[in-house]
Amino acid sequence: xxxxxxxxxxxxxxxxxxxxxxxxxxxxxxxxxxxxxxxxxxxxxxxxxxxxxxxxxxxxxxxxxxxxxxxxxxxxxxxxxxxxxxxxxxxxxxxxxxxxxxxxxxxxxxxxxxxxxxxxxxxxxxxxxxxxxxxxxxxxxxxxxxxxxxx
Amino acid sequence: xxxxxxxxxxxxxxxxxxxxxxxxxxxxxxxxxxxxxxxxxxxxxxxxxxxxxxxxxxxxxxxxxxxxxxxxxxxxxxxxxxxxxxxxxxxxxxxxxxxxxxxxxxxxxxxxxxxxxxxxxxxxxxxxxxxxxxxxxxxxxxxxxxxxxxxxxxxxxxxxxxxxxxxxxxxxxxxxxxxxxxxxxxxxxxxxxxxxxxxxxxxxxxxxxxxxxxxxxxxxxxxxxxxxxxxxxxxxxxxxxxxxxxxxxxxxxxxxxxxxxxxxxxxxxxxxxxxxxxxxxxxxxxxxxxxxxxxxxxxxxxxxxxxxxxxxxxxxxxxxxxxxxxxxxxxxxxxxxxxxxxxxxxxxxxxxxxxxxxxxxxxxxxxxxxxxxxxxxxxxxxxxxxxxxxxxxxxxxxxxxxxxxxxxxxxxxxxxxxxxxxxxxxxxxxxxxxxxxxxxxxxxxxxxxxxxxxxxxxxxxxxxxxxxxxxxxxxxxxxxxxxxxxxxxxxxxxxxxxxxxxxxxxxxxxxxxxxxxxxxxxxxxxxxxxxxxxxxxxxxxxxxxxxxxxxxxxxxxxxxxxxxxxxxxxxxxxxxxxxxxxxxxxxxxxxxxxxxxxxxxxxxxxxxxxxxxxxxxxxxxxxxxxxxxxxxxxxxxxxxxxxxxxxxxxxxxxxxxxxxxxxxxxxx
Ligand code: FES
Ligand code: FES
Numbered sequence: 001x002x003x004x005x006x007x008x009x010x011x012x013x014x015x016x017x018x019x020x021x022x023x024x025x026x027x028x029x030x031x032x033x034x035x036x037x038x039x040x041x042x043x044x045x046x047x048x049x050x051x052x053x054x055x056x057x058x059x060x061x062x063x064x065x066x067x068x069x070x071x072x073x074x075x076x077x078x079x080x081x082x083x084x085x086x087x088x089x090x091x092x093x094x095x096x097x098x099x100x101x102x103x104x105x106x107x108x109x110x111x112x113x114x115x116x117x118x119x120x121x122x123x124x125x126x127x128x129x130x131x132x133x134x135x136x137x138x139x140x141x142x143x144x145x146x147x148x149x150x151x
Numbered sequence: 152x153x154x155x156x157x158x159x160x161x162x163x164x165x166x167x168x169x170x171x172x173x174x175x176x177x178x179x180x181x182x183x184x185x186x187x188x189x190x191x192x193x194x195x196x197x198x199x200x201x202x203x204x205x206x207x208x209x210x211x212x213x214x215x216x217x218x219x220x221x222x223x224x225x226x227x228x229x230x231x232x233x234x235x236x237x238x239x240x241x242x243x244x245x246x247x248x249x250x251x252x253x254x255x256x257x258x259x260x261x262x263x264x265x266x267x268x269x270x271x272x273x274x275x276x277x278x279x280x281x282x283x284x285x286x287x288x289x290x291x292x293x294x295x296x297x298x299x300x301x302x303x304x305x306x307x308x309x310x311x312x313x314x315x316x317x318x319x320x321x322x323x324x325x326x327x328x329x330x331x332x333x334x335x336x337x338x339x340x341x342x343x344x345x346x347x348x349x350x351x352x353x354x355x356x357x358x359x360x361x362x363x364x365x366x367x368x369x370x371x372x373x374x375x376x377x378x379x380x381x382x383x384x385x386x387x388x389x390x391x392x393x394x395x396x397x398x399x400x401x402x403x404x405x406x407x408x409x410x411x412x413x414x415x416x417x418x419x420x421x422x423x424x425x426x427x428x429x430x431x432x433x434x435x436x437x438x439x440x441x442x443x444x445x446x447x448x449x450x451x452x453x454x455x456x457x458x459x460x461x462x463x464x465x466x467x468x469x470x471x472x473x474x475x476x477x478x479x480x481x482x483x484x485x486x487x488x489x490x491x492x493x494x495x496x497x498x499x500x501x502x503x504x505x506x507x508x509x510x511x512x513x514x515x516x517x518x519x520x521x522x523x524x525x526x527x528x529x530x531x532x533x534x535x536x537x538x539x540x541x542x543x544x545x546x547x548x549x550x551x552x553x554x555x556x557x558x559x560x561x562x563x564x565x566x567x568x569x570x571x572x573x574x575x576x577x578x579x580x581x582x583x584x585x586x587x588x589x590x591x592x593x594x595x596x597x598x599x600x601x602x603x604x605x606x607x608x609x610x611x612x613x614x615x616x617x618x619x620x621x622x623x624x625x626x627x628x629x630x631x632x633x634x635x636x637x638x639x640x641x642x643x644x645x646x647x648x649x650x651x652x653x654x655x656x657x658x659x660x661x662x663x664x665x666x667x668x669x670x671x672x673x674x675x676x677x678x679x680x681x682x683x684x685x686x687x688x689x690x691x692x693x694x695x696x697x698x699x700x701x702x703x704x705x706x707x708x709x710x711x712x713x714x715x716x717x718x719x720x721x722x723x724x725x726x727x728x729x730x731x732x733x734x735x736x737x738x739x740x741x742x743x744x745x746x747x748x749x750x751x752x753x754x755x756x757x758x759x760x761x762x763x764x765x766x767x768x769x770x771x772x773x774x775x776x777x778x779x780x781x782x783x784x785x786x787x788x789x790x791x792x793x794x795x796x797x798x799x800x801x802x803x804x805x806x807x808x809x810x811x812x813x814x815x816x817x818x819x
Contacts, residue, residue: 135766138773
């Protein structure tokens with residue numbers, strides 16, 4: 001099995017993974033980083049979103065050997081769960097079942113890193129592919145606006 | 152954080168404290184818990200004067216009392232509340248703890264929640280019908296009040312005063328002189344003998360006017376873990392030696408496998424076993440991806456069975472209107488809904504560990520005891536040897552009432568002699584659901600007079616499995632009845648709001664009037680927009696009115712704003728009520744606007760979120776929720792936001808276009 005070098009949440013890792021294995025399963029089954037969720041496996045729900053070199057990437061749809069930059073998962077977004085997006089999520093009581101929320105948080109964090117003051121259209125564009133069956137969208141928008149307002 | 156003690160925690164807890172009381176009771180399967188204590192010899196607690204620091208409590212956390220099944224208090228003042236219903240995002244665990252903490256007069260920050268496994272001693276654990284809080288409200292209040300009485304009695308004995316002359320402040324018993332006080336932690340640390348814990352005498356319950364926790368918006372306890380990715384759902388669990396399984400399933404219901412390439416599956420690196428199971432072929436591997444690759448490699452060929460060739464169109468032909476037994480002065484219309492999937496973001500899954508003398512299962516179940524029975528029947532183990540754990544659930548909406556994935560995982564674990572994690576892929580979940588039935592609802596009312604339309608359900612014989620879906624029949628019933636009321640209003644040349652107010656009862660009137668006032672009913676809307684109202688009492692208990700404002704542009708229906716008013720009796724957690732209304736509206740909008748499930752050649756056509764679409768973020772309307780203040784018993788909120796939204800939108804579309812849409816999804 002080929003060895004793949006990865007940098008995950010600031011740590012260098014070497015994993016033996018079959019070619020073509022999606023990053024999602026490497027994170028979940030090999031590295032125990034289960035915060036990244038499986039929702040669809042085909043890139044249409046956003047539950048598996050991580051950052052690769054700071055950009056939001058669907059980890060179910062990228063083969064591990066194709067990962068070229070450092071990976072940040074929900075576990076590595078902040079040291080103590082105190083990233084402005086995480087704090088805003090708590091302040092707005094966004095979460096219901098919570099299953100989609102790691103993907104929502106990672107997508108929003110990448111959006112704000114690229115556009116610190118996104119308008120509604122930019123928020124729509126970034127968030128519309130991340131599904132929530134519990135229907136937390138209204139609060140997600142409020143939380144993103146709250147996080148964006150932080151100095 | 153909500154926790155359930157695991158075997159590992161048990162060992163840890165036992166080592167650390169020598170106690171492990173909770174775990175002993177649950178995991179060793181000792182049957183119903185009896186009140187018990189792990190305290191040492193009784194000593195007289197030192198009294199604390201007023202204003203003395205009570206946090207952190209200088210107590211002994213290993214000392215505990217368990218006044219009843221729902222409450223455990225430790226010597227540091229920590230309160231552990233046992234939550235016996237399943238948490239799937241509807242906020243029930245937080246609400247259960249709030250009710251107990253209220254009557255116990257606990258500091259909310261000191262309250263910890265543990266998830267109960269299946270346990271008959273806890274009473275009914277089915278989490279459905281939006282009934283967890285309404286059915287447990289009195290029992291939980293009594294549990295909290297009885298625990299408070301134990302502490303008051305202990306303090307009164309210490310002070311040699313009458314218990315009734317003492318009172319409590321959060322976490323503290325106060326002496327009749329108002330000066331001396333003992334914290335709950337101090338009282339427990341000092342030791343309360345068993346015989347003093349079995350208190351049957353319960354002080355009168357708190358006057359609701361004194362509530363300081365019930366009625367206050369509280370964040371869900373699991374939320375901090377959710378946003379850190381720290382919540383462990385079923386599919387996130389790992390047991391030592393655990394195998395990963397995926398099942399190739401016949402696309403039709405009731406078909407069977409004709410052949411498959413076992414060698415090809417076993418040739419996938421990481422695949423270790425291939426096993427035929429009910430309705431399919433399981434591939435077992437070292438990790439999920441290998442199991443999925445192995446499943447592909449099987450290239451299974453199926454005998455589609457008796458459903459081959461069946462289509463949803465054909466099934467729909469079975470929906471035949473009955474001739475309403477009414478005269479010409481009646482108005483009647485039929486309203487159709489398609490099959491609908493639950494489509495929770497967390498697909499079905501189960502972890503099973505079957506041993507010769509016991510079996511543990513972890514599953515996103517809404518029916519812990521029902522699952523226990525099912526597993527018991529497979530394993531033939533005694534009930535207490537079958538432990539069903541319910542990890543946090545990633546939404547279920549009724550799907551979790553059905554055991555499906557669990558017998559599969561149990562049988563595989565039995566066969567392999569190892570713990571097994573069985574993940575259903577999205578495809579499995581979408582194509583092997585128990586769907587909301589395709590159905591027709593016929594509504595009838597006298598053309599004049601003040602009568603609420605009667606609604607009849609017309610079902611086709613469904614060859615594909617159907618089951619409970621968030622709000623069950625209330626969703627189509629409301630669509631039919633509330634659409635027909637609008638049609639009546641049009642026929643009579645009346646404002647549909649006016650007609651509703653004329654025909655409904657007093658509770659309905661209250662929410663309808665509130666929603667109308669808050670939405671600005673009658674205020675002008677932009678050209679091309681329309682406004683529609685609907686009201687429904689889901690399960691006859693919770694009254695909800697919703698008013699939708701929509702625009703129609705080139706056949707595209709867009710919902711801009713929804714104003715919701717709800718009367719659910721006493722509100723335990725107002726933020727949960729709002730969240731459940733928001734979420735229910737989104738769930739109902741998906742059913743109103745997005746395509747349902749169809750069947751072709753005996754199989755469900757849709758297989759993922761690309762062809763079974765959920766309402767996306769950029770179609771979220773602005774939702775306002777207004778709660779009618781009430782001191783009546785709590786009723787329920789989990790499903791109640793769903794039913795009124797489809798008819799409210801259909802009625803708004805009529806208002807905008809003059810076109811009456813009588814089937815879902817709404818298509819112009
Ligand atoms: S699991 Fe990757 S987008 Fe859905
Ligand atoms: S919070 Fe449950 S799916 Fe989003």
